[in-house]
Structures are given as C-alpha cells and as structure tokens.
Amino acid sequence: MTVxxxxxGALLFTSSLLIGYRVLAGPSSLDRLVGVDALLAIAICGVAIWMVYTRDTTLAPAVVALALVGFIGSVSVARFRVRDEE
Structure with a gap:
C-alpha cells in the first residue's frame, strides 16, 4: 500500500511541475486559469493521499472546502474574463 x-505522490508532484510551467508560460489567460484549476485539483488529490496514508479523516472538510473554492473561483473568473489582445 505504501508503494x-x-x-x-510522485506522479502528482511531476504533474504539478508540468502544470506550473503552463501557468507561468501559458500564452493566454485562459491557459493560466485552466492551469490553476488543475493545480487546485492536484492539491485536493494530495490531501486525499495524505488522508489515506495517515488514516485520519479530519482533513475531509478541507477537501470539500478546496473543491468549493475552486469551483466558485473558476466560475467567477470565467464569467468576467476579458479577451486577450492578439
């Protein structure tokens, strides 16, 4: 189970590095928004892996809170997004 x-965890770390590059170098603001959403999803998965590893469910509300913040943030940014200059 530990393996x-x-x-x-290693795969999540690798994907967070790749997505972090996309957030920093993304050619448009929409690429950056999708990258931040993906980083938030990776953080949620990381917390879930930590909960499984420690067998402690006290972080479950934190996972729910992160999911709600991610959803509300994505919807609000997508709603008021302005087109990038060509």
Missing part, C-alpha cells in the same frame, strides 16, 4: 501512495 502505491509513494508512486501516486
């Missing part, structure tokens, strides 16, 4: 959790 699976370590591999999952």
């Amino acid at each position: 699976i959790l370590v591999v999952s």
Whole structure:
C-alpha cells in the first residue's frame, strides 16, 4: 500500500511541475486559469493521499472546502474574463 501512495505522490508532484510551467508560460489567460484549476485539483488529490496514508479523516472538510473554492473561483473568473489582445 505504501508503494502505491509513494508512486501516486510522485506522479502528482511531476504533474504539478508540468502544470506550473503552463501557468507561468501559458500564452493566454485562459491557459493560466485552466492551469490553476488543475493545480487546485492536484492539491485536493494530495490531501486525499495524505488522508489515506495517515488514516485520519479530519482533513475531509478541507477537501470539500478546496473543491468549493475552486469551483466558485473558476466560475467567477470565467464569467468576467476579458479577451486577450492578439
């Protein structure tokens, strides 16, 4: 079980590095928005992996709160997004 959790953490770390590059270098603001959403999803998965590893469910409300903040943030930014200059 520990091997699976370590591999999952390593894959999450690798994907966060790749997505972090997309957030910093993304050619448009929409690319950056999608990257930030993906980083938030990776953070949620990281917290969930930590909960499985420690067998402690006290962080479950934090996962729900992160999901709500991500959803509300994405909807509000997408609603008021202005087109990028060509």
